[in-house]
Amino acid sequence: MSNREPPVRYHxxxxxxxxLEAAEILLEHSGPAGxxxxxxxxxxxxxxxxxxxxxxxxxxLLEALSRRGxxxxxxxxxxxxxxxxQNPEQQLVEAGVAYVRLALSHPEMFRLMFGGVLPGPVxxxxxxxxxxxxxxxxxxxxRGAFRQRDGEELALAAWTSMHGLxxxxxxxxxxxxxxxxxxxxxxxxxxVARNVIYGIAQ
Amino acid sequence: MSNREPPVRYHxxxxxxxxLEAAEILLEHSGPAGxxxxxxxxxxxxxxxxxxxxxxxxxxLLEALSRRGxxxxxxxxxxxxxxxxQNPEQQLVEAGVAYVRLALSHPEMFRLMFGGVLPGPVxxxxxxxxxxxxxxxxxxxxRGAFRQRDGEELALAAWTSMHGLxxxxxxxxxxxxxxxxxxxxxxxxxxVARNVIYGIAQ
DNA sequence: ACCTGAACACCGTTCAAGT
DNA sequence: ACCTGAACACCGTTCAAGT
Numbered sequence: 530m531s532n533r534e535p536p537v538r539y540h541x542x543x544x545x546x547x548x549l550e551a552a553e554i555l556l557e558h559s560g561p562a563g564x565x566x567x568x569x570x571x572x573x574x575x576x577x578x579x580x581x582x583x584x585x586x587x588x589x590l591l592e593a594l595s596r597r598g599x600x601x602x603x604x605x606x607x608x609x610x611x612x613x614x615q616n617p618e619q620q621l622v623e624a625g626v627a628y629v630r631l632a633l634s635h636p637e638m639f640r641l642m643f644g645g646v647l648p649g650p651v652x653x654x655x656x657x658x659x660x661x662x663x664x665x666x667x668x669x670x671x672r673g674a675f676r677q678r679d680g681e682e683l684a685l686a687a688w689t690s691m692h693g694l695x696x697x698x699x700x701x702x703x704x705x706x707x708x709x710x711x712x713x714x715x716x717x718x719x720x721v722a723r724n725v726i727y728g729i730a731q
Numbered sequence: 732m733s734n735r736e737p738p739v740r741y742h743x744x745x746x747x748x749x750x751l752e753a754a755e756i757l758l759e760h761s762g763p764a765g766x767x768x769x770x771x772x773x774x775x776x777x778x779x780x781x782x783x784x785x786x787x788x789x790x791x792l793l794e795a796l797s798r799r800g801x802x803x804x805x806x807x808x809x810x811x812x813x814x815x816x817q818n819p820e821q822q823l824v825e826a827g828v829a830y831v832r833l834a835l836s837h838p839e840m841f842r843l844m845f846g847g848v849l850p851g852p853v854x855x856x857x858x859x860x861x862x863x864x865x866x867x868x869x870x871x872x873x874r875g876a877f878r879q880r881d882g883e884e885l886a887l888a889a890w891t892s893m894h895g896l897x898x899x900x901x902x903x904x905x906x907x908x909x910x911x912x913x914x915x916x917x918x919x920x921x922x923v924a925r926n927v928i929y930g931i932a933q
Numbered sequence: 934a935c936c937t938g939a940a941c942a943c944c945g946t947t948c949a950a951g952t
Numbered sequence: 953a954c955c956t957g958a959a960c961a962c963c964g965t966t967c968a969a970g971t
Contacts, residue, residue, distance in 0.1 A: 576937050686926035693895025724888035728930025729877050778956050
């Protein structure tokens with residue numbers, strides 16, 4: 530019973546990723562209150578001290594989790610932009626739709642990412658997400674679709690609007706609209722995005 | 732020593748408010764992690780079980796705290812609007828400045844208010860804040876300053892933008908701008924607000 | 934190297950008991 | 953009515969000890 534087995538590798542040798550996946554499931558299922566390091570360890574089938582071999586403390590695990598979220602967000606924005614290559618305005622609208630959809634399908638993850646409770650280089654991940662938006666704006670300026678201004682300023686205007694919508698949606702605070710469902714949310718995002726593009730002024 | 736004293740009223744008789752004030756100080760000083768019900772009780776000089784005479788549980792205290800924040804936000808927006816009565820665009824810009832300033836001076840409170848972790852009728856408080864913005868938009872439409880559309884749609888466009896900016900500022904995630912300080916933030920808010928008003932399109 | 938189990942100081946919540 | 957103190961099941965973190 531000892532020679533037949535491969536080297537034991539104490540639990541799959543990939544505990545780090547197993548912990549992160551368990552943490553994400555716990556987070557989206559039970560909220561931040563349910564995401565205890567001990568529960569993550571239980572869920573992964575190891576002792577409550579085992580995670581400390583892979584993460585300095587709970588904050589380090591949350592930061593790693595948050596990083597995953599930022600990577601997905603960046604890719605979602607880039608995919609949306611790639612789907613409307615010849616039309617900067619449509620790129621912007623679809624990037625917003627992707628942004629808000631992700632927030633609504635992973636609300637707890639979004640609150641973790643933008644909750645600001647995390648130490649460490651979260652800023653870098655956020656920066657790369659912003660950069661994906663800024664690229665759309667720079668291309669749009671180059672094509673003459675957007676105003677000839679600092680691309681970062683336009684990107685900030687677009688980002689804050691989509692981000693505010695996403696955070697309100699993630700927190701379930703957009704219920705003043707009688708419409709519901711994903712299609713209704715997409716419509717709301719498009720309406721807000723169009724107002725950002727064309728302005729509110731008469 | 733017994734007849735001279737007024738009826739004892741076990742700790743000021745106003746423990747409810749004392750607890751809320753202690754909670755707010757703890758929140759802004761030590762973050763959400765430092766805001767334990769036991770720490771609040773210690774800070775108020777009562778036993779750790781005393782708060783349960785005034786709040787059903789910890790969530791109820793957080794909700795009451797959150798309510799205070801929404802009241803302040805609503806008043807701040809109304810005051811900003813009152814300061815520029817004859818100019819709807821300026822009303823909107825100054826409301827945004829007030830919104831973001833409050834978020835930056837009370838970041839933990841803002842995250843509590845919009846974190847979405849709270850049960851109960853938080854929606855109503857948020858609604859009243861949104862209503863303060865919607866009023867500015869309706870007035871602006873009536874005066875011909877804003878587009879002749881559904882006031883709620885315009886208010887949503889303005890709100891999401893200011894809210895996104897406020898949340899990013901509260902989370903310390905606007906550091907990509909090399910400028911710092913309150914004046915720099917006000918400038919950023921005004922720039923974003925102007926882009927919302929006049930649009931991004933060429 | 935990787936994991937365990939006991940230990941410590943903390944939590945939220947409950948409940949009998951005191952005045 | 954209002955508050956206390958002990959109790960319970962949970963945390964995050966540390967650390968000696970095991971293989």
